[in-house]
Amino acid sequence: MKPTHILHTVSSGAGHYCSIFYQRNKSNIMKFHLRKPIPWYQIMRITFIQIFLFGVLSSMAYSSNLTAQNILDKKVSISLANTSLQNVLNQLQKNDKVKFIYSNTAINLNKQVSISADNLTLKTVLDDVLKSNGISYEVIKDRIILGQPGTLNTAVAGNAVQVAATPIRGKVVDSKGQTVIGASVLEKGTTNGVTTDVDGNFKLNVAGPNSVLVIAYIGFASKEVIVGDQTEFNIVLTENVTNLNEVVVVGYGTQKRGSITGAISSVKASDIQDQQLTRVDDALKGRTAGVNVVQSSGAPGSAPNVRVRGVTSINNSNPLYVVDGVVLNGGLELLNPSDIESMDVLKDAAASIYGSRGSNGVIFITTKKGKNGPPRVAYNGYVGWQAPVNKPELANATQYATLRNQALTNDGKAALFANPSAFGTGTNWQNEIFSDNAMIQNHNLSVNGANDKANFYTSFGYIDQKGIVMPEISSFKKFTFTVNTGYKPKKWLSIGENFTYSYIRNRNSLNTNSVYGGPLSSALNLDPITPVVVTDINGQPNASIYTNNAATIVRNAQGLPYGISNYVAQEITNPLAYTQTQNGNYGYATNLLGNVYVEIEPIAGLKVRSQMNAKQAYYGSESFTPIYYLNSSTSNLSNTSFYRENNNNLSWNLDNTATYTRGFGKHTITGLIGYSAQKLSASGLNGTFLGLPVSSFNEASPNFALANANKIANGFDDQPYTLASTFARVTYDYDGKWLFTGIIRRDGSSKFGSNNVYGVFPSGQVGYVMSKEDWFPKNTFVDYLKIRGSYGIVGNEMSLNPFQYTSTVSGGRNYIFGNDVNYVGYSPNAPQNPDLKWEQTRTANIGVDATFFQNLTVSVDVYRKVTKGMLQTVQLPSYAGFALQPSANIGDMENKGIELNMSYSNKAGDFNYTVGGNISYNHNEVTYLGNQISFFTVGSVQSTAYEIGRTAVGQPVGSFYGFEQLGTFKSQAEINAYTNASGGLIQPNAKPGDFKWIDNNGDGVINDQDRKFLGNPLPTFTYGVNFSANYKNFDIRMFGQGVWGNKIYQAYRRLDIATANYPIAALNAWTVDNPTSNYPRLTDADPNNNFRYPSNFYLQNGAYFRIKTLQLGYNLSSDFLKRADIQRARVYLGSNNLATITGYKGYDPEISGGIDMGIYPQARTFMVGLDITL
The missing domain is CATH 3.55.50.30 (Phage tail protein beta-alpha-beta fold)
Known part of the structure; x- marks a missing residue:
């Protein structure tokens, strides 16, 4: 055999990771290979290092x-x-x-x-x-x-040990004398502690009279009590709902909430611990004002769109995610929601600490660490069943035949069906593709512990979710493993690491939110007369199709052919047959995220920290396409094909910071300086192999002997991106009353043009705690009052791609010279732009934080964000000779709004409850798109005469744009009365039952100049509410969220296929016998463009309120737990997406972009679970 020849290799920087190669055998047949590399050597190498480090620290801690x-x-x-x-x-x-x-x-x-x-x-x-x-x-x-x-x-926990020899007991109550259940009673300086029982009582053995008890509970100020000669204690905790001592992440450090001057919202583990999540970003939905989370698809594992204070750019509006101080390149799918300790959102100028990446907001995610005490094992898991929330009402077979006859007779043609009622109800295609009991299970196991020298947290997570649409080809599995350790061998030295590994395997080959085929589009458009399977071919009106394509027609497990429509064609096919053609498609992803840090404190108040992290994301997909026949226009009769894709992203980040804090008198100053360097590289490779001699995915492989022409390889090489930054922050606090924060950052990015490699991003924030003044009234209903303001500049470089500023060259630009020789030529695609830079956002914020009656906390913010220099293509004349248009910073946008957060807690006997809510108002407006254009089009649906929306100056981004109708003409007399200034008919081709279009420009005719802006896909208001309560051992949690002020364009019916199924509303279409209806007459010809014009006919109110979570729990009695040596055990019943209040008639009102072409709906889930700690 001849030597192997390498065709294409992609390098990850650490060695070749993927290659296509061929070999010639003795028959001179070329064998073509696309290796599917699994980087286990990297996984094992990193895992070994983590386990070794974990073992060393654990040995030190527990020696x-x-x-x-x-x-x-x-x-x-x-x-x-x-x-x-x-x-x-x-x-x-x-x-x-x-x-x-x-x-x-x-x-x-x-x-x-x-x-x-x-x-x-x-x-x-x-x-x-x-x-x-x-x-x-x-x-x-x-x-x-x-x-x-x-x-x-x-x-006993490592080196922190105290002898417990003196027994004490006591009771913990609040200021009203009500018992506090679950309060922590800890002997100070040790891990010796207990929690109060359902009566607020505790028993503890302490070292002696010099011991100090520390009593703490969420929502109360912690308290210290010296034991002395007492053996019984009655301890009163004071409510502290302001949580001013709560620690909040602010970027390269933390601050107490009471000293914060920026607009920062937080979500804690306690807020979401009873909300069963499959993705981390779902935890933000409705939980905090100013953050809008929209689930773009209900498909298992799909990522939502997160927007902080509106859409900031026409390009990329995604926030920056920082996990344990590490900037995360890529999505959050690698994280386990059960590992999250807190999420803090920087919404204003405070985000300038991340400079050119902060304009869309910064979301800090802090994962759990080991808690003080001996190792604790915890398990939380549930099993659930999912079902669709809603299904649009469609015509059944009898109704469909009736409506088809009606459309034909309206066009002057003969009716097609002599006896519509003979068809009965026919096939309900939605019932065929949806599952009402799709299973979901989520299991999480963790072990954690800590003492004064070391801490560790380890977790394992597993999610297995079936889709509610065609679960055979819609599923998601994820396995996660996390290790967080920290060690403090000296008072001045701290070291630690965080490691996360995840493996994802999903099957989601459904074509959703598209009119171009797929199960959802087919279920909405395929006629109900067609059967699921055909038992008697001779009884079908299109019997010849089955006989002529007997070898390639798709069949079920029993060998029966799936039904093929005699009325609807193109991409609209039998969805169950379609499933068989997609049965082998799947995707996979492996993510490794490692982070190590060292922090020293050489002198009091000075902390120097160095942190290094790396992330590798390896992902790809495989699919097999068999020979099949679905209908006359959707088939594959020539070649089977096998597709494999491999991608590799590798990034690293180094952060070095020094923080110095100095206090003198009532003054406290903290200074931070730092340097950051980052690099990201991406590479990929894919191959398609045609004509495999197999019929299923399980048999498919790229290793068959194939002709060269049947092997197609494509790939892209390294696309590096680098960022180097210096930054500084200073905070000043005078007596907790006057507060100031100043930030400056300088970023240098390889994405920027040569004239703008570096950018500077400053900000300033001030705060005034009025309630700290001596003159402020005491013992009134106002307990705390702080006013704060901020202004700064942040950037958005995430809209730029590497090398977008330069001119790339492509081939295929050949030229024939005088000797008639066709010479190979290359030319620039577009002119370079050395001035290309980040999009810049100037943001201003004024806020008020207050506490009333000790139980009610209120936070109000008013903001304005102005984005300058949005990235767009520049229109050049064709004679310039470039194939593509260059990019430039052209375009401005503004967002302004108001946010309100409220929370109230109280108790009545053994009944404890908390009620909270938030609401946000945001107005988005495009203010400039350049001198050459005033708008660009957004969205289209097949066979509509015009675009659906526009991004235009003076309007919100992506606003709906089209014709406006005032209902139908009820008679010919109304048509004749609708005249222009000269007396002519405005709609001369209209007939009774057609839409009456508004002549918006008044020129006497209906044309494209009469279109107008019809609504906004972005909600004006977003809000969330939550309620939690417990009575003795029982608890209840409820969380809901909603939006108001947006529109949805319902576009899932195929307008180019006149025979597509009808919505149930079409039964009320205008007829001679139903002359008052505003639903237009049915017609295939549609001369008045009733259905082909994008208009307000398709717009529906997108407002909704959804009960996202409802959960009932029971905590097992303390007596039982003591006998079983269990710290905590809770069983619960719950539901996600239990109910939705909306006027929208489609699958789901939660639609990113506002255009519904058959979106994969979210599921209603019922579950039973167990939460236990040993």
């Missing part, structure tokens, strides 16, 4: 266990008769260097004992002399603790 064993194994010799226990202990301490700790009141040291041991282990001696006399012992580090059986309550 005291080995010390204890060494002490007990020590050989001792002692012989005493009829002596006191005190004397025995003294002899062991003196001769064998053993240290005992005990309380004179806990054990009887004068008790007479006898002991004789010669070279026996200390354990044998102690068991003999102590346990035989009713005394227990426990080894902690190098000491032996003595006490009565059952009274030793030592908490």
